[in-house]
Amino acid sequence: MTTMTSPNHAEQLSAIAQMEPLLEVKDLKKYFPIQAGFLKHTVGYVKAVDEVNITVQAGETLGVVGESGSGKTTLGRTIIRLYEPTGGDVLLRDGNRVLNVFELDSKQMHIFRRNAQMIFQDPYASLNPRMNVLETVGEPLLVNNIAKGRDLEERVAKVIQQVGLRVEHLRRFPHSFSGGQRQRIGIARALVVNPKLVVADEPVSALDVSIQAQILNLLKDLQAQYQLTYIFISHAMSVIRYMSDRIAVMYAGKLVELGPKQDILSHPLHPYSEALLSAVPKTTQRRKRIVSRGEVPDLGNLPAGCVFHPRCKYATEQCRTAIPHLRTISPGRTVSCHLADTLALEGI
Numbered sequence: 001m002t003t004m005t006s007p008n009h010a011e012q013l014s015a016i017a018q019m020e021p022l023l024e025v026k027d028l029k030k031y032f033p034i035q036a037g038f039l040k041h042t043v044g045y046v047k048a049v050d051e052v053n054i055t056v057q058a059g060e061t062l063g064v065v066g067e068s069g070s071g072k073t074t075l076g077r078t079i080i081r082l083y084e085p086t087g088g089d090v091l092l093r094d095g096n097r098v099l100n101v102f103e104l105d106s107k108q109m110h111i112f113r114r115n116a117q118m119i120f121q122d123p124y125a126s127l128n129p130r131m132n133v134l135e136t137v138g139e140p141l142l143v144n145n146i147a148k149g150r151d152l153e154e155r156v157a158k159v160i161q162q163v164g165l166r167v168e169h170l171r172r173f174p175h176s177f178s179g180g181q182r183q184r185i186g187i188a189r190a191l192v193v194n195p196k197l198v199v200a201d202e203p204v205s206a207l208d209v210s211i212q213a214q215i216l217n218l219l220k221d222l223q224a225q226y227q228l229t230y231i232f233i234s235h236a237m238s239v240i241r242y243m244s245d246r247i248a249v250m251y252a253g254k255l256v257e258l259g260p261k262q263d264i265l266s267h268p269l270h271p272y273s274e275a276l277l278s279a280v281p282k283t284t285q286r287r288k289r290i291v292s293r294g295e296v297p298d299l300g301n302l303p304a305g306c307v308f309h310p311r312c313k314y315a316t317e318q319c320r321t322a323i324p325h326l327r328t329i330s331p332g333r334t335v336s337c338h339l340a341d342t343l344a345l346e347g348i
């Protein structure tokens, strides 16, 4: 795979790591009520995102990985304010000012929408079948008072070409495009406002394997060209590995490990990260896949102690009763596992 990412990308990243983060997510919670009975009383909560803390530096890609149901989509949607949070804060830097994402007035909301956009998983469901490409991609410009008329059309035509489509496509409707082309339209719609932060939620998971690499490389090229910052969500460690600078591992609504990509790949500190890595295909040598027993737990009824303990082959008595909290093991590396200092886990 080739990309236009500049060779000194690593140097740029280490320089910007010293700077203030573009995005800070603090103790973020998103609980969905569980309702029961005829009167729909709330009998509990699905803790889809529970006290998640992350920072994202300008220009980097933070990969968020975890099995289906681990809370990745809810995290992305809450950060981008498509869901109202249950608790916590999200702060986005805009020049010298900081937007508190959960306390925006309507004017600040427009500023936020210009700065932060989302690319959705399903390019079939996320595009309105009755809107043509010009209307679809132009809509964020209109609703955020950025452009209209001729100016809007010019901006849409430009971004459409940047994502690899043609001006002739502007009057066509979603049904006449392939899955990969539809995702290009979704990317154009996100990028047309010139955002700084893009949350990409499984952007290739609904696409044929044969075209996944094209879309991933397009996202990398656009990042290099426009200094975009990505939160890149995927259940597939192989995709996360290709896209990310740092990796956040989520399990059952919680962040269980966070660190630079290479560190996590070669020396995972959480047994769940090790299990995810064991599923990555290896070309040179066969690796024993660590099959985690059982399923992702019921987020409305979590196990006591470490939420991973029923599936963890290293679990001890302490793991069944005491909750492990996130702690820093070395600069930039955090993990929530009682045994993180003693286990020697296998990476790739």
Ligand SMILES: Nc1ncnc2c1ncn2[C@@H]1O[C@H](COP(=O)(O)OP(=O)(O)O)[C@@H](O)[C@H]1O
Pocket (backbone or CB within 6 Å): 032, 046, 047, 048, 066, 067, 068, 069, 070, 071, 072, 073, 074, 075, 299
């Ligand atoms: N709108 C919703 N209402 C109720 N529960 C939800 C909603 N969205 C997600 N959930 C629940 O939250 C949990 C996390 O889901 P999700 O964020 O979609 O995970 P992922 O993207 O990692 O697959 C799941 O248990 C899911 O059923």
Ligand code: SF4
Pocket (backbone or CB within 6 Å): 270, 271, 272, 306, 307, 308, 309, 310, 312, 313, 314, 315, 316, 319, 324, 336, 337, 338, 339, 340
């Ligand atoms: S705290 Fe215990 S159960 Fe949880 S991941 Fe670590 S070893 Fe496994």
Ligand SMILES: [Mg+2]
Pocket (backbone or CB within 6 Å): 072, 073, 074, 202
């Ligand atoms: Mg999801």
